[in-house]
Amino acid sequence: MNAVKSYKATIWMTSLSILLLAGAVLSLNLGKMSLHPLEVFQVLLGQGPEEHHLVVYKFRLPRIVLAMLVGFGMALAGTVMQALLRNDLADPGMLGISSGSGLMVLLIISTVSIQGAAMTLLLPSMAFVGGLLAAVLIYVLAYRKRRMISSTRLVLTGVAINMGLSALSLFLTLKLDDQKYDFAQRWQAGYLWGDKWSYISLLAPWVLLLFAYLYANFRTLNVLVLGTEISIGVGVAVKLKFLRLAIAAVGIASGCVALGGSIFFIGLISPHVARRLVGNDYKVLLPASALIGAILLLAADTIARTVSFKADIPAGIIVTMLSVPYFLFLLMRSK
Amino acid sequence: MKKNRKLDDRTTDIPRLKGKSYFVLFLLIGILLLLLSVAASISFGSASMSLTTAWTAIFKFDPELTEHQIIHSLRLPRTAADLIAGMCLAVAGAVMQGYTRNPLADSGLMGVNAGAAFAMAVTLAFFPGQLQTTTLLISFIGAGLGAGLTYLAASLNRSGMTPQRLVLAGISFTMLFGAMGSFISLNYGIGRALAYWTSGSVAGATWTEIKLVIPWVLGGLALSLFISRSITVLNLGEEIAKGFGQRVVLVKLIATLAVLLLAGVAVALVGPIGFVGLIVPHIMRFFVGVDYRYIIPASAIYGGALMVVADIAGRLINRPAETALGIIFAMIGVPFFLLIASKERRAIK
Numbered sequence: 001m002n003a004v005k006s007y008k009a010t011i012w013m014t015s016l017s018i019l020l021l022a023g024a025v026l027s028l029n030l031g032k033m034s035l036h037p038l039e040v041f042q043v044l045l046g047q048g049p050e051e052h053h054l055v056v057y058k059f060r061l062p063r064i065v066l067a068m069l070v071g072f073g074m075a076l077a078g079t080v081m082q083a084l085l086r087n088d089l090a091d092p093g094m095l096g097i098s099s100g101s102g103l104m105v106l107l108i109i110s111t112v113s114i115q116g117a118a119m120t121l122l123l124p125s126m127a128f129v130g131g132l133l134a135a136v137l138i139y140v141l142a143y144r145k146r147r148m149i150s151s152t153r154l155v156l157t158g159v160a161i162n163m164g165l166s167a168l169s170l171f172l173t174l175k176l177d178d179q180k181y182d183f184a185q186r187w188q189a190g191y192l193w194g195d196k197w198s199y200i201s202l203l204a205p206w207v208l209l210l211f212a213y214l215y216a217n218f219r220t221l222n223v224l225v226l227g228t229e230i231s232i233g234v235g236v237a238v239k240l241k242f243l244r245l246a247i248a249a250v251g252i253a254s255g256c257v258a259l260g261g262s263i264f265f266i267g268l269i270s271p272h273v274a275r276r277l278v279g280n281d282y283k284v285l286l287p288a289s290a291l292i293g294a295i296l297l298l299a300a301d302t303i304a305r306t307v308s309f310k311a312d313i314p315a316g317i318i319v320t321m322l323s324v325p326y327f328l329f330l331l332m333r334s335k
Numbered sequence: 336m337k338k339n340r341k342l343d344d345r346t347t348d349i350p351r352l353k354g355k356s357y358f359v360l361f362l363l364i365g366i367l368l369l370l371l372s373v374a375a376s377i378s379f380g381s382a383s384m385s386l387t388t389a390w391t392a393i394f395k396f397d398p399e400l401t402e403h404q405i406i407h408s409l410r411l412p413r414t415a416a417d418l419i420a421g422m423c424l425a426v427a428g429a430v431m432q433g434y435t436r437n438p439l440a441d442s443g444l445m446g447v448n449a450g451a452a453f454a455m456a457v458t459l460a461f462f463p464g465q466l467q468t469t470t471l472l473i474s475f476i477g478a479g480l481g482a483g484l485t486y487l488a489a490s491l492n493r494s495g496m497t498p499q500r501l502v503l504a505g506i507s508f509t510m511l512f513g514a515m516g517s518f519i520s521l522n523y524g525i526g527r528a529l530a531y532w533t534s535g536s537v538a539g540a541t542w543t544e545i546k547l548v549i550p551w552v553l554g555g556l557a558l559s560l561f562i563s564r565s566i567t568v569l570n571l572g573e574e575i576a577k578g579f580g581q582r583v584v585l586v587k588l589i590a591t592l593a594v595l596l597l598a599g600v601a602v603a604l605v606g607p608i609g610f611v612g613l614i615v616p617h618i619m620r621f622f623v624g625v626d627y628r629y630i631i632p633a634s635a636i637y638g639g640a641l642m643v644v645a646d647i648a649g650r651l652i653n654r655p656a657e658t659a660l661g662i663i664f665a666m667i668g669v670p671f672f673l674l675i676a677s678k679e680r681r682a683i684k
Contacts (some may be wrong), residue, residue, distance in 0.1 A: 010345065089503070159672070160669050170534055174534060188516045188517075314521075320514035321518075324510055328504065
């Protein structure tokens with residue numbers, strides 16, 4: 001039975017990888033300025049006119065890479081979070097990252113008025129810090145001396161802190177001028193705004209390193225899902241492992257949120273899809289879920305880029321619109 | 336004795352029921368507080384007025400006096416709107432927590448707020464410049480749509496509707512309506528107008544609106560009181576309720592209808608405000624015990640009072656500007672929520 005399972009998993013992993021690659025190639029050929037696939041191919045070979053180079057390397061490729069990276073990271077963080085909190089509804093934003101980084105971004109754009117180079121560094125780094133700070137706050141409030149970490153208490157504390165931070169954000173939002181408000185709203189809806197190579201070269205090693213760490217710990221995840229008592233019985237140092245894995249997940253999510261805005265729904269939905277495809281073993285579930293996240297966000301962002309709506313629509317909105325019907329379908333089928 | 340005073344009533348073996356006289360006293364204190372807060376709400380504001388002026392304005396109205404005019408056309412309807420919204424939200428929350436058996440439930444989980452917000456986004460984008468009465472009706476319809484879809488999605492399952500499924504469906508529709516709302520608001524540049532509505536305000540309430548919502552409110556409150564006894568039984572567990580010969584499906588349906596009416600009116604009047612529906616029933620349970628025949632009327636009285644007080648605070652904190660109700664309630668609600676979170680024993684599935 002195991003052989004059949006791993007065979008099936010291999011097939012799924014291969015087809016997901018091919019799908020992602022094909023999606024990236026397709027997305028490279030789509031855009032507001034139409035380029036012939038042959039022209040794109042020429043650019044990749046180092047030929048063709050200058051402006052085509054500009055479109056492909058400066059605009060399309062970084063955006064595509066960013067979409068895949070953020071989708072990959074968010075889905076990964078969501079999968080780990082659902083395992084740690086043992087709750088199918090957990091998403092990476094649940095431990096305060098969404099509201100914490102959101103508040104920080106609002107604080108920056110409403111108080112600091114610098115533009116240009118300083119801003120491009122300040123904004124993502126502060127978003128990252130804000131996410132981590134909120135997560136630490138929740139953990140400290142939910143912490144009890146000499147007691148195990150309770151996922152219920154973490155979730156409830158997370159809900160409370162999220163509410164409070166959102167109210168503060170609302171307070172700040174009401175004071176912004178129109179242009180700043182527009183940016184804040186886009187950011188909240190999940191807008192891949194950090195599509196510059198310099199950002200990507202920072203995010204990519206971060207996400208991949210943490211992925212390697214999480215993947216190395218798939219056995220721990222497999223045990224932790226069974227519950228605290230069983231994990232202790234099997235000999236896992238629950239408190240330590242929980243903390244490390246949670247830090248890794250929060251780290252990935254904060255990095256992604258810094259460049260991609262609040263796209264947390266990816267982290268909620270991807271593990272659900274992956275679980276239906278490859279089952280519950282985190283050895284395959286982790287990479288499968290991450291690939292699905294990358295595909296989803298790439299697809300959503302390609303739609304956002306290609307279809308001309310009146311305004312520039314953030315990819316997060318399209319992700320939600322695409323995946324809620326599926327989620328409802330799952331709900332109706334569930335026992 | 337102290338051991339029994341847990342917020343989670345189901346951890347105790349026997350439900351704590353307190354005497355009727357105690358309840359009546361508690362209710363009377365609530366009514367007194369309510370009257371005081373209403374009096375304060377009428378006299379405080381950008382122009383302060385003495386209580387005697389307020390008194391004469393109500394009982395010997397003289398249209399020649401500006402002060403009487405202010406009280407009659409601004410302060411009174413505003414206070415009435417606070418009162419109605421607070422009552423509705425608190426009772427809707429109590430009913431919701433009772434029949435879903437989830438201490439964290441409030442009417443926002445039914446998709447009511449998201450539906451109303453989406454309807455408002457559509458109105459602001461495509462039919463701007465509506466009369467306030469029209470927007471009231473539209474957001475009420477939106478609230479009904481949100482709740483209806485949530486209920487439908489939760490019950491379209493072979494094994495029927497469960498509270499968990501209701502919450503999940505509520506989250507899904509909240510996300511979906513939220514995404515569609517921000518799509519519209521980005522496309523038509525109405526984000527700020529929408530944010531003002533979302534933050535909650537009763538500043539513009541008029542008598543026309545109050546008159547419009549009164550019958551619905553009374554209907555919702557009557558329904559809630561009518562099923563309060565059944566909710567107490569249902570709260571012990573569905574199997575037990577069935578054992579007592581209760582028609583569980585019917586009770587749930589009536590409860591949903593009551594929540595929809597009350598929460599719909601509240602969101603239409605003051606915007607999507609959380610917390611009141613969550614906090615007030617918890618406090619009431621702490622004081623009057625687990626019997627919903629007591630919790631529901633007590634929630635109505637104290638919910639109304641809390642909302643009036645919060646609105647006074649919103650007017651006074653940041654004078655002459657007003658602080659949005661949503662923010663005031665978050666300031667009260669977050670510490671309280673943390674308290675519940677640390678007391679809560681049962682796992683939420």
